[in-house]
Amino acid sequence: MDYVLQTDHLTKRYRKTNVVDQVSLTVRAGEIYGFVGKNGAGKTTFIRTILGLTPPTEGTFRFFDGQELSAARKRTGSLVEGPSLYKNMTAQENIELYTRMLRADRKHSQELLKTVGLADTGKKRVSNFSLGMKQRLGIAMALVGNPDFLVLDEPINGLDPKGIVEMRELLLNLHRAGKTIFISSHILGELEKMATRYGIIAGGHLVEEITAEQLRQICVARTVIRTNDPQRAAKVAVRLLPADAVSIENDLLIVSQPIENIGALTNAMFAENIIVSGISSDDNSAEQYFIRRMEEGSV
Ligand SMILES: Nc1ncnc2c1ncn2[C@@H]1O[C@H](COP(=O)(O)OP(=O)(O)O)[C@@H](O)[C@H]1O
Numbered sequence: 001m002d003y004v005l006q007t008d009h010l011t012k013r014y015r016k017t018n019v020v021d022q023v024s025l026t027v028r029a030g031e032i033y034g035f036v037g038k039n040g041a042g043k044t045t046f047i048r049t050i051l052g053l054t055p056p057t058e059g060t061f062r063f064f065d066g067q068e069l070s071a072a073r074k075r076t077g078s079l080v081e082g083p084s085l086y087k088n089m090t091a092q093e094n095i096e097l098y099t100r101m102l103r104a105d106r107k108h109s110q111e112l113l114k115t116v117g118l119a120d121t122g123k124k125r126v127s128n129f130s131l132g133m134k135q136r137l138g139i140a141m142a143l144v145g146n147p148d149f150l151v152l153d154e155p156i157n158g159l160d161p162k163g164i165v166e167m168r169e170l171l172l173n174l175h176r177a178g179k180t181i182f183i184s185s186h187i188l189g190e191l192e193k194m195a196t197r198y199g200i201i202a203g204g205h206l207v208e209e210i211t212a213e214q215l216r217q218i219c220v221a222r223t224v225i226r227t228n229d230p231q232r233a234a235k236v237a238v239r240l241l242p243a244d245a246v247s248i249e250n251d252l253l254i255v256s257q258p259i260e261n262i263g264a265l266t267n268a269m270f271a272e273n274i275i276v277s278g279i280s281s282d283d284n285s286a287e288q289y290f291i292r293r294m295e296e297g298s299v
């Protein structure tokens, strides 16, 4: 198996607006594909379209190297806009009902609550569950039928920090167990410790696809240096560092590669009577990169 999902110029138009606009993306087997975009970017509409919940206006999509659609649907589990759960029933009862509806394997379903960390909720009704527990039960429902591909629309949205960690661990475990996962979020940071590849969507357009490794290389240890004279500081910096790694943003000197000898750099600046008043590494540069790309894409 090569790819799990491939869309070709997929477009969904509401009234006269292309909410999803010519999106061609590929999810390969074994990936955790992070689908990132601001609220209103078109993530849910894209997901609803590939799941067959709404027809595309233009373009096509295929699953599992072009497998026949009804067979492919059985290999795909999803969680879109919060799980549909029966609140008066227990976790177990919800799973059992859904298993019967899908005519899925009961034996496998019994394991599911353990997989998502809800095995000991017993007689507790879903109405008394925390949001994190409901979301995890939603993942368990998506896993009924033992699908190869999980499509999850903002499963982390609204969770508290503990819930986020639990959800991330659950998804990483499922990935280790061989599932391919497509997960959307409007917050990159939530996906950053998980995704192996990203697609950035803005204003319905797929702005970019980028692997986690490429993103890491783009964002290597940016160092931000505050001085009283950024122009002269930059001239000093390019004596010691490659010119294309040195830039000025908002009166700050930015070095976009690891600096082996920061002492040599600051000494050279002191020697030129430049005052260095702060040095920091820019940990949030991946987030900045995505924000920039999303803003470029939506204009
Ligand atoms: N059924 C619909 N009819 C009309 N407009 C819609 C419909 N569903 C979504 N939209 C619009 O499409 C845009 C994208 O929405 P959505 O796919 O929900 O974005 P996201 O999930 O990225 O927040 C929004 O402007 C939204 O108002």
Ligand SMILES: [Mg+2]
Binding pocket: 043, 044, 045, 153, 154
């Ligand atoms: Mg949405």
